[in-house]
Amino acid sequence: MRLGELRPTPGSRRASTRKGHGPGSGKGKTAGRGHKGQRARSGARRGRRTGFEGGQMPLHRRLPKSGFSNRRFRVEYQIVNVGAIQAAGLSGEVGPSELARAGLIRKAGDRVKILGDGELTSQLALQAHAASRAARQKIESAGGSFEVLAGEAG
Secondary structure, three states, rough: OHHOOOOOOOOOOOOOOOOOOOOHHHOOOOOOOOOOOOOOOOOOOOOOOOOOOOOOOOHHHHOOOOOOOOOOOOOOOOOEEEHHHHHHOEEEEEOHHHHHHHHOOOOOOOOOEEEOOOOOOOOOOEEEEEOOOOHHHHHHHOOOOOOOOOOOOO
């Protein structure tokens, strides 16, 4: 016997009901949907979106709006620690493109912020959109410099 010759045991698999195939099928005419009404119509979720309450004012519209979301105005940065820059062995002038090439950030075009976790011994001329106070201190104490790129200052 081969895998391709395997068959289910006779009688263990029932054929699926073919609805709407005449009166002899037992599911002809209305195909088990009853007469008229919203659920008898075609279309998987016709008029029954999430939260629909049969025409009653839905809960999410009955409740008052409250709070404030800063999501629209949030400025997102790709973060890099000075220890990661040291571990990557970068030297000289280091900007977003060098960080992306080293695999420390995903996109060179997005904003970059340097954070102060880890140790920095090499002298670097770092360029980024923002840096924490600790990161600036570590860069300058190692004899390097930090330049804020246009776009966002931090």
